[in-house]
Amino acid sequence: MDRNILLDNVCYTGTDYTEFKNHCKELAGITKLVKAHGRECEIYSYVDTNVHANDPDEPMTCWLVQLSEDAISKTFLRDEKLVAGHFNGERYGEELFKEFTNGTGLMMRIGGENYLVSPGAIKTLTIRSGVGGDVTTGRHNLIRNLHLADGIYYKNEPINFVYREVEDESGRPVKKIFAAFGGAYQLLQQTVLLDIIEKFKAEGKIGGLKPYKWAVDHRLTSISFDLPDIAEDIKSVYGIKDEIVPGIMLETSDTGDSSIVIKGTYRIGGSYITTDSVLAKHTKSLTAERVIEDADKKIFEKIRKLPECLMDLMSKEAADYLSLDLTSKDGQDANIESISAYMDIALSKCLSKFPMKRRTALKEALITELNPTAHYTLYDLAVMFIKAPERIEAELDAQSMRDLRAGCAQVPYTLAKATLKVGGVLKPE
Secondary structure: OOHHHHOOOOEEEEOOHHHHHHHHHHHHHHEEEEEEEHHHEEEEEEEOOOOOOOOOOOOOEEEEEEOOHHHHHHHHHOOOOOOEEEEEOHHHHHHHHHHHHHOOOEEEEEOOEEEEEOHHHHHHHHHHHOOOOHHHHHOOOHHHHHHHHHHHHHHOOEEEEEEEEEEOOOOOEEEEEEEEEEOOOOOOOOOHHHHHHHHHHHHOOOOOOEEEEEEEEOOOEEEEEEOHHHHHHHHHHHOOOOOOEEEEEEEEOOOOOOOEEEEEEEEEOOEEEEEEEEEEOOOOOOOHHHHHHHHHHHOHHHOOHHHHHHHHHOOOEOOOOOOOOOOOHHHHHHHHHHHHHHHHHHHHHHOOOOOHHHHHHHHHHHHHOOOOOOOOEHHHHHHHHHHHHHHHHHHOOHHHHHHHHHHHHHHHHHHHOEEEOOOOOEEEO
């Protein structure tokens, strides 16, 4: 298998379920666990200085310093220099070796085997070592690595390292650590998602599952399904203007970003929101049957709740149009003012996790799309928020996007509880 599958930026995406299964199985096949106490680990750091210059004639070599307990003690207590040694990284290949020297520069030796350390593993290593913060996780240098090593040796706790392993052309192992967990951690392969999906299909309770999109990388495995049978039923029963497609999203990670999570989703066009969710921790007792039972109660039994709310909002106007003359400037201003007031309630109650500056920017973007001479219902405003994640996805990190999608899912219910008083002033019911 190509060594470059271990690169941090490797990410597979698509819509074909067979390809998704193959990538899940591929990663599961190279994912392993090695356990060691802190003081059983040998820790090395890459150095690139004028004193220890890398040899330009040997681009696959570099200098490493061993950060042993004794070396750390001598460096800080006796003012002695760390000793550097020459390291040949030929087995890692050019791209993986370059990523190591430009990235964490951290290598561990456990049981006589060398392991590169991914930036994604630093967060969990800080927990094992008792040191943390943005400075520790974000700065890849010798000082940070010394700090981590000192904490790991001092705590000397049992650590389960999650690593992936392939071979070079000569059959030599190439190993890379992606997470470091406590001694009680049990490795649960990402293929558990496949078991859950097949169980969903076999039971056939929720109609056909149609893959919408998926992504597989070292951090997270995620797949979204549309539920087209239920979408057709919603369309015929509720008469909603836009085509709203319910679905489910399944996520998991063997490197610490997620336990098994199943979320209900609703999609309009290319934008989706997330609703109720089921969280299952990585344990040996985890079964597909138990996860599906929880999903039935928390997601599928409520799958018509949002369409019912949207149908109700279609009959609620966003302004007092009987008293407004939309051909006049005053009437048009009053129209936008009323809509703006509804947006303020939605933003303050549903997107409170976002800073005011971000909420204001989103509101201004939505306002610019309005036609001041047009009639709007609260349904129209709800749909604007449902579509909002797609328009600003490139501006937010992954966690902020999760918060945005969950927050926008609450907007229809919030709007349903807001009413107009005389003069266009809003109050919650």
